[in-house]
Amino acid sequence: MSSSDEIIDIVDEHDQVVRQATRGEAYAKGLRHRCVFILARDADDRIFVHRRTATKTVFPSRYDMFVGGVVGAGETYDEAALREAEEELAVSGLPRPVPVFTFLYETGDGLSWWSRVYEVRCVLPVSPQVEEIEWHAFLTDAELDRRLAEDARDGGRPWTPDGLAAYERLRAARASDA
Template sequence: MAEEMIDILNSDGTPAGYARGRTEVHAKGLWHRTVHIWAFDTHGRIVFQLRSHLKENNPNLLDTSCAGHITAGDDSRNAAIRELREEMGVEKRLDDLEYLFEATHENVLNNGTYFDNEYYDTFKIILSDEEAAHLVPQPGEVDDFVWMTPAEFLENYAKNPEKFVDHPKDYAWIRSILNTQK
């Protein structure tokens, strides 16, 4: 199977005008775009994915409900719909996505051999009770799903941050949900 090609960005987030394979993107720390999708059930709980123990980076850590790279020539909304289908087995429409914000992330992993420099668009979706009850983890990507209320997440994250992939802007947004509920 051919390696996924990803559009490269300049450090300011503007398109650089070329694409590279995923391996090169992370070996050289090239800036690129990804998506994060936060899935909630009808009761306000958030589903976190337990990253596969086979993943190259951040194995066995709790992460956003769903996330992924944006394939060259695609956009974040289409990528979000694709990732929901692949990682969770959920079929959604473009208008089911609520756009939240764009953020940047710079990280060096795996003893300095994996560079993750990304701009990511963040979305929220609501899962029906049927969808929430029948999530299908993608083998090699997701080992399981864990449900938490925003308050439970913040409590667990405060006690054990090492069990989560760190996404400060995303977590600030979750914190803001609680603040608006008070």
């Protein structure tokens, strides 16, 4: 079964399930659904950063500081976060990702998804899925922030807009907790 045939929950503006559809239909018709974003840190507290493959349906060949994906039909955010993190990092036995916050992401061109952001510590060696991840590295917060600032200034690496939105919210939440 291809990812476009995967059945997912379609939700309303209050994140309540209203029906189910294939992922392909959800994207084609702009149906609101659920996604998880997991910020994975290694034992040295560095962030897993990667470039998505060109075959990805949404934001192909873009850089991202989150692993994650679409929540399956009947699946909870928490279940999807663990499944997606283990799949994309190609690890087993990862601790349960810790939820941080939820927000509605809207693309401006008709697509939107409820997004739950998580954090997880991955001390296991990673070997990311080649179907999903073209390049990866672990970067310190300072290295990531420097790259984001440089890319925003000079139009360098293209980043996933939903990942950028989630990361900005995460940084703001950390700043308000400090």
